[in-house]
Amino acid sequence: MPALQVKIGDRLVGENAPCLVVGEVAQAHDGSLGIAHAFIDAIANTGADAVKFQTHIAHAESSAQEPFRVKFSQQDATRYDYWKRMEFTAEHWQGLADHARKRGLLFLSSPFSEEAVEMLDRIGMPAWKVASGEVSNPLLLERILRTRKPVLLSTGMSPLSEVDHVVEQVKAQELPLAVLQCTSRYPSGPEEVGLNMLGVYRDRYQVPVGLSDHSGKVYSGLAAVTLGASIIEVHVTMSREMFGPDVPVSLTPLELKELVDGVRFIEKALSHPVDKDKFAAELGNMRTIFGKSLVTRLELKAGHAVKREDLTARKPGTGIPAGRLEDVLGKTLKRDVIAGEFLSLLDFEND
Numbered sequence: 001m002p003a004l005q006v007k008i009g010d011r012l013v014g015e016n017a018p019c020l021v022v023g024e025v026a027q028a029h030d031g032s033l034g035i036a037h038a039f040i041d042a043i044a045n046t047g048a049d050a051v052k053f054q055t056h057i058a059h060a061e062s063s064a065q066e067p068f069r070v071k072f073s074q075q076d077a078t079r080y081d082y083w084k085r086m087e088f089t090a091e092h093w094q095g096l097a098d099h100a101r102k103r104g105l106l107f108l109s110s111p112f113s114e115e116a117v118e119m120l121d122r123i124g125m126p127a128w129k130v131a132s133g134e135v136s137n138p139l140l141l142e143r144i145l146r147t148r149k150p151v152l153l154s155t156g157m158s159p160l161s162e163v164d165h166v167v168e169q170v171k172a173q174e175l176p177l178a179v180l181q182c183t184s185r186y187p188s189g190p191e192e193v194g195l196n197m198l199g200v201y202r203d204r205y206q207v208p209v210g211l212s213d214h215s216g217k218v219y220s221g222l223a224a225v226t227l228g229a230s231i232i233e234v235h236v237t238m239s240r241e242m243f244g245p246d247v248p249v250s251l252t253p254l255e256l257k258e259l260v261d262g263v264r265f266i267e268k269a270l271s272h273p274v275d276k277d278k279f280a281a282e283l284g285n286m287r288t289i290f291g292k293s294l295v296t297r298l299e300l301k302a303g304h305a306v307k308r309e310d311l312t313a314r315k316p317g318t319g320i321p322a323g324r325l326e327d328v329l330g331k332t333l334k335r336d337v338i339a340g341e342f343l344s345l346l347d348f349e350n351d
Contacts (some may be wrong), residue, residue, distance in 0.1 A: 004208055006150050006176035009106050009126035011049065013178065014208035014230045019263050021221075022050040022108065022233040023256055024212075026246050029053075031085040033092055035238075040099050043236060046257040047264075050106035052129060052233065055093065055120055058083040060113035090119050097123050108152075110134075114143045121147050127176075129233075132156030132184050132212075135166055145173050152231065154212050155197075156182035160204075167205050178231055179205055181224075182212035187249040193220045198227050214249040218259040225263045226270070232263065291317025294328060298339045305332050306348075319343055 005014030013020045023043035029036035036053070043051045056062075058080055066079040076082040088096070093109070100107035110131045111117040117128075117140065127150040134140050135158045144151065151170050155163050163179065170177045181197040193215055201209045210231025211224040221232040237250035251259065280287075292313035300310060306328055313322035319342035320328060331348040 004202070004206065006127075006178055006208055008050075008150055008152075008176075011106060017230065018049075018267060019225050019229060020050060020106075020210070020231045021048045021256075021260050021263055022052050022106075022231065023048045023236045024052045024233055026052075026054050026235055027056075027086050028235070028237050028242065028244055028246060028250065029086075030243055031087075033088060033095075036088070036096055037099055039236065039238070040096065040103060040105065042238065042253045043256065044100075044103035044105050046253055047260040048105070048256060050108055051100050052108040052110065053096065054086075054131070055088075055109045055111050055116040056083045056086050057113050057115050057119075058087060060115040090122070093119065094123050111140065111144070114140060117143045117147070125149060127152055130154060130166075132158065132182050135162060141166065141169065145170065145175065148173075148175065150176035150178070152178050152180060152210075154180045154182045155201075156184035156212065156214075163201075164204075167207075177205070178208040178210055180210040180212040180231060180233065183214060186214055186246065187216045188214045188220075190215070190219075195220070195223055195227055198224060198229055202228065216249045216251065218251065218255055218262065221259050222262045222266060225266050232259070234259065288317045290315065292322040293317055293319030294322055294325065294343050295319070296337050296339055296341050296343065300333055300337050302333050302335050305330055311343075314340075314342075320345060 005012055005017060008020070011020060025036065025039045029039060040051050062080045062083050064078055064080055068079050076085060097107040106126055108125065108127065108129050109120055110129045111120055112131065112134065128144045129152045130141065130144065132154045135153065135155065153166060167177065167179065179201045181194050181201065183192045183194055185192055198209045198211065208230040210229045210233065211221060212233040213220045221234060224232060234256065235246050235250035236256055237247045237252060239252065240247060292315050294311050295314050297310055297312050308329060311325070333347055334349050335347060337343070337347065
C-alpha cells in the first residue's frame with residue numbers, strides 16, 4: 001500500500017481514494033442515548049462516511065478541579081459532573097456501533113482515558129482518532145498503539161515539535177497514520193483554519209492529511225478537499241437552537257449533506273482533467289450558434305478593397321469567422337454586396 005494511503009475498516013483513505021467525510025457528534029447527544037442513535041441516522045442520511053463520538057469516563061479522565069471551558073450547563077455543578085452525565089455503558093456503545101455499521105457508517109469514538117481505549121477496543125474500533133488535547137498524553141498514546149490499529153492524529157493544540165514526536169512514535173510502530181489540521185478555537189475564523197498546514201503535513205510526514213474543522217461552515221471542508229485533504233471531520237448539531245458548547249462550530253444535517261455533495265462534486269471534477277482542444281472540437285455546433293461572422297456595415301461595390309470600417313460581426317458563426325478579420329482586410333470584392341450581408345471567401349478576388 002502506498003505511503004499516502006491508510007485503510008480504516010474496509011475504506012481506503014488517501015491518494016486516489018474518496019475523501020472520508022466524518023460527522024462528529026461529540027457531546028451533542030447531551031447524555032441521551034436516544035438522541036445519540038438519532039444522530040447516527042441523521043448523519044447516515046447525508047451520505048457521510050463515518051460517525052464519530054467521544055467516549056468520556058469521568059472518574060478515569062477528570063477530577064473536581066477541572067474547569068469549564070465555557071460555563072454552559074445549568075444542571076452540572078462541575079465539569080466532572082458533566083462528563084459523568086455524558087457517560088454510556090459498554091452495552092450502549094456496542095449498540096451505537098452496531099447501529100452505525102448497519103447504516104453503512106464507520107463507527108469512531110475518541111477515547112479520553114486508557115479505560116475508554118480498552119472498552120472501545122472490545123467493541124471494535126477500526127481506527128483511533130486522537131483528540132487534540134490528548135496528543136501530549138503518552139499514557140493514552142501507548143495504550144492506543146498497543147492495539148495495532150490506524151491512528152488519526154488531530155493537532156489543534158500542538159506545536160510542530162510535539163506533532164513530530166508523536167508521528168515518530170506511531171511510525172516507529174509501523175502503524176497506518178493520518179494527520180489532521182485542527183484549530184482548537186470554537187468557532188475558528190477563516191484566518192485561523194490553517195489550510196496551509198495540509199501541504200506542510202503531507203510534505204513533512206508523507207502520510208494522508210485531513211481537516212478537523214471548527215469553523216461551523218461548509219467552506220473550509222470544500223477548500224480542504226480541493227487542496228488534497230483525504231479526511232474532513234465536522235461537528236454536527238440537529239439544530240442551531242440545540243443545547244451544548246459545540247453548537248456554534250457545528251453543521252446541521254442539511255449543511256452536512258451540502259458538504260458531502262460538494263466534496264463528491266469536487267472529487268469528480270479533479271479526477272477528470274479537461275483536454276481543452278478536444279473539448280473545443282466537441283463544441284463545434286455551439287461555436288456556430290454563439291460565434292459571430294463578418295458582415296458588411298454598408299453597401300459595397302465590386303472591385304472595392306475591404307477596410308476595417310467596412311465590417312462588423314454578427315451571429316451566427318455560419319460565415320467567415322470574425323476571428324479571421326485580418327485574412328479579409330485588403331481583399332477585393334468580386335461582386336456588389338448589400339449592407340448587413342454575411343460574407344464568404346468566394347466573394348473575393350484571388351490574390
